[in-house]
Structures are given as C-alpha cells and as structure tokens.
Amino acid sequence: MIGRAIAGAFVAAAIALAAWRAGSLTRSGAVAALFTGTLAIAAGWAWGELLIIYFASSSLLSRVGARVKAERSIGIVEKGGARDATQVFANGAIFALAAVSQLILPSDTWLAAGAGALAASASDTWGTEIGMLAKAPPRMITTWRVVPTGTSGGVSALGLAAMASGTLFIALAAWLVQGNYGNARVAIAVSLGGIVGSLVDSLVGALAQSRRYCATCSSATERVVHDCGTRTERAGGVKWLNNDGVNAASTIIGALVSACAFMLAR
Numbered sequence: 001m002i003g004r005a006i007a008g009a010f011v012a013a014a015i016a017l018a019a020w021r022a023g024s025l026t027r028s029g030a031v032a033a034l035f036t037g038t039l040a041i042a043a044g045w046a047w048g049e050l051l052i053i054y055f056a057s058s059s060l061l062s063r064v065g066a067r068v069k070a071e072r073s074i075g076i077v078e079k080g081g082a083r084d085a086t087q088v089f090a091n092g093a094i095f096a097l098a099a100v101s102q103l104i105l106p107s108d109t110w111l112a113a114g115a116g117a118l119a120a121s122a123s124d125t126w127g128t129e130i131g132m133l134a135k136a137p138p139r140m141i142t143t144w145r146v147v148p149t150g151t152s153g154g155v156s157a158l159g160l161a162a163m164a165s166g167t168l169f170i171a172l173a174a175w176l177v178q179g180n181y182g183n184a185r186v187a188i189a190v191s192l193g194g195i196v197g198s199l200v201d202s203l204v205g206a207l208a209q210s211r212r213y214c215a216t217c218s219s220a221t222e223r224v225v226h227d228c229g230t231r232t233e234r235a236g237g238v239k240w241l242n243n244d245g246v247n248a249a250s251t252i253i254g255a256l257v258s259a260c261a262f263m264l265a266r
C-alpha cells in the first residue's frame with residue numbers, strides 16, 4: 001500500500017500540474033487534487049482510474065462551448081473556469097473519505113459509496129455544462145417558472161438528459177475499472193445514488209441556496225460582489241449555503257444512497 005501511495009502521489013502530481021497549467025484548476029485546487037488523487041490510488045488503482053475518468057470528463061465538458069456558456073450565465077454563477085480547493089473538496093471530499101475507509105476496512109461497499117458521490121457530482125456538472133448550451137432558457141425545478149441560464153435549480157430537457165448521462169457514465173466506469181471480476185451491482189447502485197444525489201442538488205439549489213440581487217443592474221446573481229462592482233444584497237435562501245455547499249450535500253446523498261443500494265441488492 002505504501003508503494004502504491006508513493007506511485008499515486010507521482011501520478012496525481014503530474015495530473016494536478018497539467019490541469020493547473022491547462023487552467024482547469026487554480027493553484028489551491030491543484031493541491032487539493034493532488035491530495036485526493038494520492039488517497040484514491042493508495043486505496044487501489046481502480047479508485048485512481050475512476051477519479052481520473054471523472055476529472056478528465058468534467059474538465060473536458062467545461063471547455064465545450066465555453067464562450068457561449070460564459071456569455072449566457074454572465075454575472076449569475078459565483079465561480080467559473082478553474083476549480084479552486086473549496087470546489088475540489090466540495091465534489092471530492094466524500095470520495096476521498098470513502099477511499100480512506102477502504103484502506104482501513106476493505107469492502108466493495110466503499111467503492112459503491114465513493115463512486116456514488118462522484119456520480120452525483122458528475123451528474124450536476126454534465127447537467128450544468130451541457131444544459132447551458134440549450135437554446136431555450138431553463139425552468140426552476142420547483143415552480144417550473146422560466147429562469148435565466150446558470151440559475152441554481154434551473155433545469156431543461158437537455159440538462160436533465162445530460163444529468164442522467166453523467167450518472168450512467170460514472171456508473172459504467174465504476175463497473176469497468178474493477179476489471180474482469182467486476183461486480184455489476186456497483187453500476188446499478190451508483191446509477192441510483194447519482195440520480196438521487198443530483199435531484200437533491202437541483203432541489204436544494206432551488207430551495208435553500210443563498211440567492212442575491214444586484215440593485216444597480218436589477219438582476220439576480222449568486223455573487224457577493226457583482227461584475228459591475230456593486231456589493232449585492234441577500235434575496236433569499238440560507239445565507240451560508242453557496243453552490244459548493246449544495247454540491248457537497250449532493251455527494252453525501254449520492255454516497256449514502258449508492259452504499260445502501262449496494263448492500264440491499266445482495
């Protein structure tokens with residue numbers, strides 16, 4: 001395990017460095033990714049492969065139609081472009097925790113939990129990154145009212161299809177990385193965890209995430225300081241609950257549902 005951890009640190013460092021240079025991660029994000037990646041590979045190569053598949057696909061999707069998406073969500077989303085350490089941990093901490101659990105008490109249930117967390121996160125990323133390319137504006141998942149592109153809790157037919165695809169992609173990867181002794185039960189459990197986790201993401205994003213308002217531009221936003229330089233006012237939701245918090249909550253649900261489904265499906 002020590003040998004694999006050392007090898008893992010080198011692999012994770014190479015990927016984190018490349019992602020930092022490519023602008024997918026900030027410097028703090030790269031350090032967080034190095035930490036998460038080393039733990040993953042220490043837990044097993046299958047864990048490392050799964051994390052790399054997740055990370056590479058999410059980073060690639062962020063780049064598809066980047067200019068169109070930046071224009072459509074301008075001034076609404078709190079963070080864009082490179083992921084910082086808070087974002088990396090919001091999406092990867094539960095997976096890292098599952099990897100540590102695997103090291104302490106090996107069980108396939110931990111892989112189901114970790115992959116379930118990644119599936120919920122990937123589902124949100126795919127839904128957001130592909131959904132923002134839809135021509136029609138999204139509708140709020142709770143009220144079905146039309147909202148501006150990039151609004152948390154906003155969904156579209158394309159976005160929902162992308163969410164399901166993101167979950168299935170990670171579920172399939174979690175099955176395949178196990179090699180020829182792989183357990184198909186993992187894929188089913190992870191699909192379930194990812195779907196429930198991402199629905200929780202949209203619902204909590206719509207109902208509880210902090211909403212703000214720029215009086216200068218008369219527009220809704222998630223930013224504390226708007227693009228125009230105005231400090232925004234609270235407009236609803238839970239004050240401290242930002243998009244990172246919502247994502248973290250969704251990975252917890254994804255992991256729990258996935259692990260429970262895996263144990264019950266014997």
Ligand SMILES: [Zn+2]
Nearest residue numbers: 214217226228
């Ligand atoms: Zn403004």
